[in-house]
Amino acid sequence: MRKVICALAAIGLLALGGLASPAVAAEPAKPKVIRVGATQAMDSMNPFLAVRLVSSSIHRWMYGFLTVPDPKTLQPSPDLAESWTTSPDGLTWTFKIRAAKWSDGQPITADDAAWTFTKMMTDDGAKTANGPAVENFASVTAAGQDLTIKLKAPQASMLDNPVPIMPKHVWEKVGDISKYEADDFPAVTSGPYIAVEQKKDQYVKLKANPNYWRGPAKIDELQVIFYDNPAAAVVGLKKGDIDLIGRLAPPDFEALKGDPNIVQWNTQGRRSSYLQVNLGATTSDNKPIGDGHPALKDQRVRQALHYAIDKQKLVDEVQNGLAVPADGSIVPPMYKDFFWSATGDQKVTHDVAKANKILDDAGYKKGADGIRTMPDGSRKLQFRFSIHTDTPIEDKLAEYLTGWFKEIGIVLTTKRLDSSKFTEETGTTALFDLAISGWSVNPDPEEVLATHLCSRRPTASGQGGGTESFYCDPQYEALYRQQQKELDRPKRAEIIKQMEQRLYTDAPVIALYYPNDLEGYRKDRIAKVTPIPEDKGMLYGGSGYWPFYTLEAVSKDGDAADDGSNTGLYVGLGAAVIVLVGAGLFLARRRQGVADDRE
């Protein structure tokens, strides 16, 4: 009997739940709140540990950095560092730290920055999130507002330093950084927002920082609300449970079509999608590894593959038209300063005849079955294409590539792998011929360029080093070292473009397209949001805090929403009454039953 009563209580409670919304909605004072949806939960509130995009985004909104990308040009511009100078040898950088205040009123000094960097250099636990950013630091010292960083080797990307500056007076009290959850709220910050509450795997609440040196944000509260799956997040946006959602896949983006209250944000993105080619993978001590097809060591074969691909068709069919075909390499056109695209003879267009000619000239003869063989006749040109399981987009891509490669006498078979096996086979053991890959590029492209360095190949003992291609090319290495030293931005950009050109023609990777940045927001809630870069840029997931710092809320709260909750009230009441009456009847009958039992 107790069980039955429990069940009834649960039913009753659920029914009453239908009534809860009006009670919540009736609260009087209305601060300006914007709610951002995220399909990822925070991994950590501690910026030394957090690696997920959602976490680093939130930290960007909370903490100042040395520099921040300019909203118009994406060039490094002053943030907590007001100005900086570099010694002639490029090894000593001096930053003047802004005389601003932490959100608790304490002054921000160079000591805070020095403590942050030194902590990362000396404590392995603090290296988790941004370790590589300080790997080249020899020493960091502070004097008043002057921060001096001495480098081991010149590094032009110094001004794209991804480390948030932490308040020393708060964080030096933390014992073990690697175990600290940073869940003391409100957090002490120097950026536009202060984290005031976190419910793990549910939401993070940020309040505008009244002491922010650029002036407080125009909204009072920014909430980041987590969804486990994008379909539910899209429902949440349409309903108005959230006001903005970024990083949408094409189908989810298209589901927003036709909603009069929603702006479909479709602009250039920061990602490039490319094919990774196993061009004879080796370990960092130059020993062969893996089982890549020997034909792919031949640049002409890779070139022929490139000619066989119709990138525009891939964009139209695989990405629903929501991408830009890649006429360049791994740096997407959003980064105007560093983007390189092929022109003239160099430009590879969809040209099957040319692809066939290249292969014919190189001696890869077609057999009776229409499949080409190696010039020495040892092996047929049969390649595997590694993709992830359960990714319809990659499946579709594989279908198209298989069709095109067939036209040039190459057999492509698709190999679907779960993500950890995929990562191992395409990044460490080199058990692949072609694989799908991609990278989200930062305003300074150094890190994506570094993924094609010799040193990133797996070690002799077979441990992965973070390569995206197993590439090891003397010319590319030399250019990489050259750009590291070049502090003149236009000159450095030229060198970086040469690196992209090298990747384009040598084809260890073949860029396919640059997926668009797909987002959606409610215009009945968000009055204004400035993307980064301001011209056709991104809202969520971009670098810097501009979009979320400049957010403006629609001042009056939509009337439509109130109507909705009234209807909700009546339906909720109706449902509750029905369920309660039903439950009551049931209970009465059971009571009767109990009475019977007790006779």
Added chain:
Amino acid sequence: MTVAQPAAEAIEEGPARHGVLRYAAAKVGGALLSIAMVIVATFFAFRLLPGDPVRALAQGRNMTPEQLDLERHRLGLDKSLAEQFVHFVNQTVHFDLGVSYEYKRPVVDLIGERIGSTLLLTGTALVMAVSLGIWQGARAGWRPGSRFDKISTGISLVLWSVPTFWLGLLLLMVFAAGIGPIPGIFPTRGIESVDAPSGFPYLLDVAKHMVLPCLTMVAVVYAQYLLVMRSSVIDEVGQDYVTTARAKGLRDDEIRRRHAVPNALLPTVTLVFMRIGFVVGGAVTVEAIFSWPGLGQLFYEAIRVPDFTLMQGTFLLITVSVILMNTLADVVYHLLDPRVRSA
């Protein structure tokens, strides 16, 4: 071993008690053995999975080889397999499940934070599914072939065969977003509103968030209780004692409720106990649809990364609770049904 002690003392209390305790001791011993095997199997099963976890964690991030080595060291992956195994067993028997690769926090803490919401959701759903299943099953089985039987069995089987993910999303789109005249009165995610009130309104808020996930879970699983209950009631209908009760002139409803159902409950009790074990595991799919911050969600995230210690930890928790509940079911069954005892 502490279990064996009372068993020995019980000899004086008579053969029946002695039997029960010896039976229980044997079952508990078996369960402990199973748990030990699960611990060993867990370690090796997750080591057999392909992939370098550190490389997987570094996917799409700028990581230098030095930092990757540092991570391997942090996660203890630079030690030999034997050392890792000894470390793992030692940790596990001390109820320490290690530190999550992804969250960098103790797995025990992560589980602790989420187990409450999972128990709330799956527990409520279980109670509702069992009540609904037993009630409908008993009525359906009492008059097999009747319209009630056909309709209730039919509906439950249709819902049983529907994919959980599909049903959940459908409910979400209809009752959370609202379609046409149906208003979206239920929230689209989570266990509570962001600006949740406190006190009693908070309970209402949580209840409101529970409606759709609970409904999804109940709809998909109640058929099994219904069917088991129905078939065991059918077995009872033809029994002599039912005829006797009828001959005594008892009302039909009363015969069903007071005589047939209690006898027919036994298989359902076993089933319920087995399901209780799985309650801890939550419902991965339902939690993923409704962004319910429970263990299922944690497990789902762990697989997506993949976060081996977290997977190990949640996997161990689920298997151990299933084993414990099965053992309990055996013992309870033994107590409830004299036929099992004599057999």
